[in-house]
Amino acid sequence: MLATVIHAARDIRVEEVPDPELSGSGADAIVRVVAACVCGSDLWPYRGVTPTDAPHRIGHEFVGVVESVGADVEHVKTGDFVIAPFYVCDGTCVNCRNGVSTSCVQGSWWGGSDRSGGFADGGQGERVRVPLADGTLAVVPGPVGDDEIPGLLTLSDVMGTGHHAAVSAGVGPGDSVAVVGDGAVGLCAIIAAKRLGATTIIAMSRHADRQALAREFGATHIVEERGDEGVAAVQDLTGGIGADRVLECVGTKESMDQALRSARPGGMVGFVGVPNGGPELPVRQMFNRNVGVNGGVAPVRGYIDELMDDVRSGAIRPGRVFDLELPLSQAAEAYAGMDERRATKVLLRP
Amino acid sequence: MLATVIHAARDIRVEEVPDPELSGSGADAIVRVVAACVCGSDLWPYRGVTPTDAPHRIGHEFVGVVESVGADVEHVKTGDFVIAPFYVCDGTCVNCRNGVSTSCVQGSWWGGSDRSGGFADGGQGERVRVPLADGTLAVVPGPVGDDEIPGLLTLSDVMGTGHHAAVSAGVGPGDSVAVVGDGAVGLCAIIAAKRLGATTIIAMSRHADRQALAREFGATHIVEERGDEGVAAVQDLTGGIGADRVLECVGTKESMDQALRSARPGGMVGFVGVPNGGPELPVRQMFNRNVGVNGGVAPVRGYIDELMDDVRSGAIRPGRVFDLELPLSQAAEAYAGMDERRATKVLLRP
Numbered sequence: 001m002l003a004t005v006i007h008a009a010r011d012i013r014v015e016e017v018p019d020p021e022l023s024g025s026g027a028d029a030i031v032r033v034v035a036a037c038v039c040g041s042d043l044w045p046y047r048g049v050t051p052t053d054a055p056h057r058i059g060h061e062f063v064g065v066v067e068s069v070g071a072d073v074e075h076v077k078t079g080d081f082v083i084a085p086f087y088v089c090d091g092t093c094v095n096c097r098n099g100v101s102t103s104c105v106q107g108s109w110w111g112g113s114d115r116s117g118g119f120a121d122g123g124q125g126e127r128v129r130v131p132l133a134d135g136t137l138a139v140v141p142g143p144v145g146d147d148e149i150p151g152l153l154t155l156s157d158v159m160g161t162g163h164h165a166a167v168s169a170g171v172g173p174g175d176s177v178a179v180v181g182d183g184a185v186g187l188c189a190i191i192a193a194k195r196l197g198a199t200t201i202i203a204m205s206r207h208a209d210r211q212a213l214a215r216e217f218g219a220t221h222i223v224e225e226r227g228d229e230g231v232a233a234v235q236d237l238t239g240g241i242g243a244d245r246v247l248e249c250v251g252t253k254e255s256m257d258q259a260l261r262s263a264r265p266g267g268m269v270g271f272v273g274v275p276n277g278g279p280e281l282p283v284r285q286m287f288n289r290n291v292g293v294n295g296g297v298a299p300v301r302g303y304i305d306e307l308m309d310d311v312r313s314g315a316i317r318p319g320r321v322f323d324l325e326l327p328l329s330q331a332a333e334a335y336a337g338m339d340e341r342r343a344t345k346v347l348l349r350p
Numbered sequence: 351m352l353a354t355v356i357h358a359a360r361d362i363r364v365e366e367v368p369d370p371e372l373s374g375s376g377a378d379a380i381v382r383v384v385a386a387c388v389c390g391s392d393l394w395p396y397r398g399v400t401p402t403d404a405p406h407r408i409g410h411e412f413v414g415v416v417e418s419v420g421a422d423v424e425h426v427k428t429g430d431f432v433i434a435p436f437y438v439c440d441g442t443c444v445n446c447r448n449g450v451s452t453s454c455v456q457g458s459w460w461g462g463s464d465r466s467g468g469f470a471d472g473g474q475g476e477r478v479r480v481p482l483a484d485g486t487l488a489v490v491p492g493p494v495g496d497d498e499i500p501g502l503l504t505l506s507d508v509m510g511t512g513h514h515a516a517v518s519a520g521v522g523p524g525d526s527v528a529v530v531g532d533g534a535v536g537l538c539a540i541i542a543a544k545r546l547g548a549t550t551i552i553a554m555s556r557h558a559d560r561q562a563l564a565r566e567f568g569a570t571h572i573v574e575e576r577g578d579e580g581v582a583a584v585q586d587l588t589g590g591i592g593a594d595r596v597l598e599c600v601g602t603k604e605s606m607d608q609a610l611r612s613a614r615p616g617g618m619v620g621f622v623g624v625p626n627g628g629p630e631l632p633v634r635q636m637f638n639r640n641v642g643v644n645g646g647v648a649p650v651r652g653y654i655d656e657l658m659d660d661v662r663s664g665a666i667r668p669g670r671v672f673d674l675e676l677p678l679s680q681a682a683e684a685y686a687g688m689d690e691r692r693a694t695k696v697l698l699r700p
Contacts (some may be wrong), residue, residue: 094591095615100640103615168642241444256633265445265453268644275637280630283606287625287646290450292518293633294618294642 002350003125004331007055009048010339012332017057020129023118026072029133031082035149036062036124036348037322038334039086039157040183041274046335049276057111059124060086061156063149066137067127075134081144082137083308084123084130085301086157088114091135101299106132123156124331126350138304150319150347151311154188158345159307159318160300161272162188162249166196168295169245169270173197176238179219180259181249182210184321184345185272187217189247191316194218198245202237204230204258210344213320226258234262242267248295251276263291271295322347352700353475354681357405359398362682367407370479373468376422379483381432385499386412386474386698387672388684389436389507390533391624396685399626407461409474410436411506413499416487417477425484431494432487433658434473434480435651436507438464441485451649456482473506474681476700488654500669500697501661504538508695509657509668510650511622512538512599516546518645519595519620523547526588529569530609531599532560534671534695535622537567539597541666544568548595552587554580554608560694563670576608584612592617598645601626613641621645672697 003017020030036059044050045058066080076082089096089104096104108114111122114131121128130136140152154160162185171177177198179189182205193201194217202221203214211222223233235242242264248256251273259269260282272295281293310316324343326334327350334346353367370380386409394400395408416430426432439446439454446454458464461472464481471478480486490502504510512535521527527543529536532555543551544567552571553564561572573583585592592614598606601623609619610632622645631643660666674693676684677700684696 094589098591098614098616100614100616103639168640239444241448264448264450266448266450266649271633271637275633281633281636281643283621283625283631283643286631286643287621289453290518290646290649292642292644293631293636294644296637296640299616299640 001126002328003122004058004328005055006045006052006058008052010046012046012335014329014331017125020121020127022068022070023116023129025116025118025131026070027132027134029069029073029076029130029137030067031064031084031128031130032067033062033064033123033126033128033350035153036328036350037153038338038346038348040185042335043339044276046339057122057125059122060110061153062123062128063153063156064128069133073133076137076139081140083140083152083155083304084128084137085160085304086110088120088131088136089301090132091301096135099299099302101301102297124328124348126328136301138301138308140308148312150322151317152308153347154318154321155300155304155307155311157300158184158321159188159191160303161185161298163192163303163307164298164300165189165247165249165270165272165295166192167270169247169268171196171198171245174199175244176200177245177247178202178204178234178243178262179247179249180204180255180262181273182207182214183249186247186249187213187321187344188318189249190214190217190219191318193247195310195316200237202234202243216320230258231261238264241265245270249273256281260285260291265289265291268292268294272298321345325349351476352678353472354408354678355405356395356402356408358402360396362396362685364679364681367475370471370477372418372420373466373479375466375468375481376420377482377484378468379419379423379426379480379487380417381414381434381478381480382417383412383414383473383476383478383700385503386678386700387503388688388696388698390535392685393689394626396689407472407475409472410460411503412473412478413503413506414478419483423483426487426489431490433490433502433505433654434478434487435510435654436460438470438481438486439651440482441651446485449649449652451651452647474678474698476678486651488651488658490658498662500672501667503697504668504671505650505654505657505661507650508534508671509538509541510653511535511648513542513653513657514648514650515539515597515599515620515622515645516542517620519597519618521546521548521595524549525594526550526552527595527597528552528554528584528593528612529597529599530554530605530612531623532557532564533599536597536599537563537671538668539599540564540567540569541668543597545660545666550587552584552593566670580608581611588614591615595620599623606631610635610641615639615641618642618644622648671695675699
């Protein structure tokens, strides 16, 4: 089959790889990928920020149809349309039961070894062997229309991740919320904040096309300024004190600083941007103003069922973050387009 | 009148100072101090960790009786028995209304200038001028028995601060809670955790007398180990994963590290230990395990009314943290006793 392989920085190839097969575990499934996409975090190896020592599969967001299942798989059936979160989980361990399936004791990641030593394909390919299929895959009931696919695909990562930022920050009815980052996750965080009842939603964005989408998703205000001016602009919109909740959806030192200082005393920062390079948090600044920080790698598997109905009904439209669709064979162009900011998020069709 | 003055590290004197007088603001009150105490944070200047450049008043925890009030004071009356929180606040600004009275826009601290330029005495003295008396002081209704005074005095700081750790960590019914720190605040955090419904409460303590008080307050387990062994011991008591909530009541790099690693994936650290020297928080470690950090300088004024009934009824007995009582004239011995860990917390009687 064909699958995407990263060979080095800026060297993305779609090439022939072995077809996946069911392992002897009895717990896995083979999924034919209907749609996959490129994540902002895929750009770190693409840009060489994280090194690529040897060629490896890449991609961790996909939806598809189950082609076969192991003998012990109970909930997922051949022919089911499924959403895969960006990680593997069993759904039954104590951490999964606590809502932190990204810390599953049997968990693993796409494009690498699962806990039993088998290989789980990357998501940007024609097929994927899915370990722990009952825990990992969410089944979408009934027939799935082609126009539903972009929205459902966002539940594999970006919509659930934006939701996690909002949940972690404790967004509730009547809150003021500032969102740092206007990538796909930041835009989905706006959807999540509105869905949870926020009434003032400030998108910190400098790009006209993303500002427009932010407004469509529920942003009530746009702030283009950054640093001290950005903090002042958020304060001006929030009675002089800062936002009740701030959603940090980037992961740099600058974005976290912007988030912490944009929160009001007693406010909370929900953070989901992968910390890039390890800036640490200024504990004294947090202490003096009672600004908390909560979040992390988003346990999106647990959010899929909650969000799926709103996606299918059209109540929320996260699929709008895809502004380019390409065949899988053009994966290299998908990376280049996102890297050069010609596209917010690219959908790939095998 | 007599008041405590710190002249330099380990140089605490009780000396004659000017009697306080009502300012022209109309909003202040003069309180005759009935009881005051020494805070763990008073030990930082005492030990020279924070420098004392010039002699200044010290002490920020006291209860007393109102002797006179300014013309515009409405809620506090001459003769009222009052509790002062460890800071001054107006009770009406947006931050106070948001429950963060430690960030009051008119706020100030004992032993320094208030926002109008007047002097607010330190708490360890015979009398105190209290700015913004209506916002700052909590009135204790009815006659106050002498045996009630230790418990009521803890509401000026340590009981409210321990409660803030528990509230910030989101402690609720059935939770497992680990408490890092066995000083007065840590011991009060145990009371708070039990009061909020925690069922497993792990006190991390190496001192037999404090362990005994921890158990009296509701600790179900004691862990003497620290570092990796401490983390392992907490995990052993919590199904192998760590505590749902961890209350950090010290403020050192080591104690915060202990707290972060003792929390389970998806857990929350409530922190109230004054960060000592600025260790920063490891954001990547927090991200990978979804461990949040929330808390800060505790807005105890807002907790006094909520906790007062339980203190007066005896449902909680935080006054037990006082294990030494001295006349004000022996303030220097009070500091020495706490510094040398001969006492957990010392009550001073003018």
